[in-house]
Amino acid sequence: MTMQSPVVAIRQVEAPLPPAFAAAVTQELFDKLRLEPVPVMFQHEYGNGDTWDGYCPHRTNTERGEVVMAKRLVETTxxxxxxxHIQSVYLHEVAHRLTPDAWHNAAFSAMTLVLYLRAGVTDGAELWQLVSLYDAQDEEDVGTAIAWAWKTANELAPTELSAERCGEVILERYTRWRTWLDEKPQREEARQAAIKAREDATKANEQLVADLRESRYWWAAGAFLFGALAAIALRFL
Ligand SMILES: [Zn+2]
Structure with missing residues (x-):
């Protein structure tokens, strides 16, 4: 007789929409975002007292690419x-889903901004006002990263591109931008070498002019002496 397996697994089923989430994340919002709805799972917080609003598990660890939000965000307590708040947390996690492995870098910040800019006004304020430096915390130079993210997002947000395509474009551009940044020391070295070569050429030129100027006096003196000697010699002819 085979033993009955003691192992259990969790399988997802569709659940009714929490009213607060249904009111905040509507079809109208998805239309504005040009985004296919990303499934969301509400979980009770766990752990050692750390609070979190949401997280985005790696896609391979999900059943249908879902993101996770804390249950308390949609419960009236x-x-x-x-x-x-619900929109900003949901779209933060969706931005992670659309920029896999980007963590909190400039690419992720640009993706979040595209979504927040497209979302427009909620609770009387533009959603992008909830963007924070937290989104680019993994970058060494957060200021430069935010500047790049703003520029990229402002360009992409008004386009007709889907949010998913924006994610791909952002990741492509980010790779190019990082390469350009990484090559900065070599570019600076080449620039300094060009300046030095120009300075050396100018110095060599000045030296040549000075030498020529000096020799001109010698030639003039030589010519004068020759003329004088010739004049004296002519007298005795
Ligand atoms: Zn995050």
Whole structure:
């Protein structure tokens, strides 16, 4: 007789929409974002007292590419769930899904900004106002990263490109930008070498002019002496 397996597994089933999430993340929002809805799973927080709003598991660890949000965000407890907070957390995790392995870098920041800019106004304020430096914390130079992200997002957000395609474009551009940044020391070295070569050429030129100027006086003196000697010699002819 074979033993009954003691191993259990979790299988997802579709669940009713929490009203607060349904009110914040609507079909109208997906249309504005030009985004296919990304499934979301609500979980109770766990752990050692750390609080989190959401996370995006690696796609291979999901059933259907879902992202995870903390259940408390859509539950009315002491405070009523805020639509702008729900949107910003959901879209933050969706941005992770659309820029796999980017973590919190400039590419991820640009993706978040595209979504936030497209979302427009919620709770009386533009959603992009909720963007923070946290989104680019993995970059060495956060200022430069945010500047790049803003420029890229402002260019892509008004286009007709789907949000998923924007993610691909951002990742392609980010790879090129990083390569350009990584080659900066070599470019600076080449620039300094060109300046030095120009300075050396100028110095050599000045020296040549000075030498010629000096020899001109010698030639003039020589010519004068020759003329004088010739004049004296002519007298005795
Ligand atoms: Zn994140």
């Amino acid at each position: 002491l405070i009523k769930p805020k639509a702008s």
